[in-house]
Amino acid sequence: MPHIDIRDLGRLREITSVLVRHGFGHLVALAGLDIQKVDKAPDAPFARRLRHVLAELGPTFVKLGQVLSVRPDIVPSDVIAELEHLQDDVPPADPDEVRLLLESELGGAITERFDNFDPEPMASASIAQVHKATLPDGRRVAVKVQRPGIESSIRSDLHILYSLAHLLAGRVALPGLYTPVGIVREFEAAMQLELDFLQEARSAHRFRASFADFPDIVVPKVHEELSTRRVIVMELLDGVPFSKIDRSSTDGTVGRAMDLLIEATYQQVFEHGFFHGDPHPGNLLLLKDGRLAYLDFGLTGQLTVRMRDVVVSLFVGLVTSDAETVALTLYRAGATDGRVDLKGFKREVERLMAKYHGATLTELSQTTSLVEFVETAARFRIRLVPEYIVLVRTASILDGIARRMLPNTDIVARVQPYAQRLVGDRFKPERLTQDAIRVLQHAQMAFQDVPLQLNQVLLDIEQGNLTVRTEHAEAAELREVVRQAGMRVAVALTAAALTLSGALLLIPLALSPSLWIVPVVGGAVALLVGLSLMAAMVAHYLVASRVAPSELRKQALSIVRFFLPPRRDR
Secondary structure (H helix, E strand, C coil): CCCCCHHHHHHHHHHHHHHCCCCHHHHHHHHHCCCCCCCCCCCCCCHHHHHHHHHHHHHHHHHHHHHHCCCCCCHHHHHHHHHCCCCCCCCCCCHHHHHHEEEEHEEEEEEEEHCEECCCCCEEEECCEEEECCCCCCCCCEEEEEEECHHHHHHHHHHHHHHHHHHCCCCCCCCCCCCHHHHHHHHHHHHHHHHHHHHHHHHHHHHHHHHCCCCEEEEECHHHHHHHCEEEEECCCCEEEHHHHHCCCCCCCHHHHHHHHHHHHHHHHHHHHHECCCCCEEEEEEECCCCEEEECCCEEEEHHHHHHHHHHHHHHHHHCCCCCHHHHHHHHHHHHCCCCHHHHHHHHHHHHCCCCCCCCCCCCCCHHHHHHHHHHHHHCCCCCHHHHHHHHHHHHHHHHHHHHHHHCCHHHHHHHHHHHHHHHCCCCCHHHHHHHHHHHHHHHHHHHHHHHHHHHHHHHHCCCCCCCCCCCHHHHHHHHHHHHHHHHHHHHHHHHHHHHHHHHCCHHHHHHEEEHHHHHHHHHHHHHHHHHHHHHHHHHHHHHCCCCHHCCCCCCCCHHHCCCCCCCCC
């Protein structure tokens, strides 16, 4: 378990204080930390209190909330709806610090790299801020620069989060197959990507190349010679964000914009296998000439050929109301840790699908329906890989955009032509031929391995290296019951023997008081020990099912290790 640095203790006290003040003192207690009493417990809903905690704790925790807001397999829909309101708009960083960081990253003075640089950012968030600038050749660009010191601050908070997650492991029940440590680990991976602007530059370049032959989709050009791990310089596009498009327009602008968005999404998911993971209205621009532009490539998703086949099955199953196909596809695409009630899962999928067909977007629940499928899978302990979760999140954002811009549209009817195109592409002769060749190749490889595997088994049998072992699901529990029963019988026999011996040794006291010294003292001791053993056995029998000594020892050791200094070899 990671150890908390002595320099992080102040931050840890701040975190626990905020948690307690907003009604999460039970989590602090579960972690074995001291709880500061508050005069009045907050009465706000859980989701709202959680949002206030994350907002108050600063950039790292705001980002944690934003990451969780795209994970319907971990948090319920009411929490997601609240976390989506987390805003990381913060005051701009100190201009002098920004200038020093830029000059350090670009290897020269700002005046050497830009003909004009606006020190007032056009947007300021917790991780970075964006400035307008002009290159020496006159081209207008957007300069995204990481906030000075943010990386070390996030690293310190991550260290604390890991320590708290280890202390809460096994004490907090989470949906699906997730653990507190697993959630922090995924969050760390997301933050590493977001803090590396070169990764965003590569994603933007790949996205631009994917739509090179589709002129109606625009991606700003990245100036790679001016981009580093903490600075990215991109072409500045002039357009109207989707959030500000006039929905009452009757010139067809809204319909064309949505058609472009649907077509672009189709190509990203089913043609390229690489898609924008955060297409919210602020990251979508409608240019003056009617083209669609994508911005901000910090979050993207990638699908393998097999994943795309899964998505095709899901998409076609949803459009054609085939609940069994949807349920089985989700089951096969996910991971489970036990038996899944497929019949019950299919029944829940049917119930959800009934909300889509024949309904306009205004008639659907404000909760994005696609997210409910992931929540249902999590309830049945089916965990989907992150790529599918990002895709569902993307679909839910697009659903929200369509709900706002085309409220009286039957969304299933609008995407049905794309489902028909998918089916046609899936069963083209050349695609079927490729699938048949792939299956034959796998079968051939498996058949070639059979003789070698059979020889290995025969050699293991001949040399006595083959061991057959059977396991019973309740064998461990049965062994524990037998062990405890044997221990209790042994203690009971010992207690009975000592009690009886003590009573016999006390007989001389009644017959002749002069003979009491040795036998009576020994008898009293034996009787006392015997009765104590009996009392201990009764106590163990009464509380053994409620208190596990091994768990108590584990908790005590975890609390002790929490405050020990880290080892030098780590």
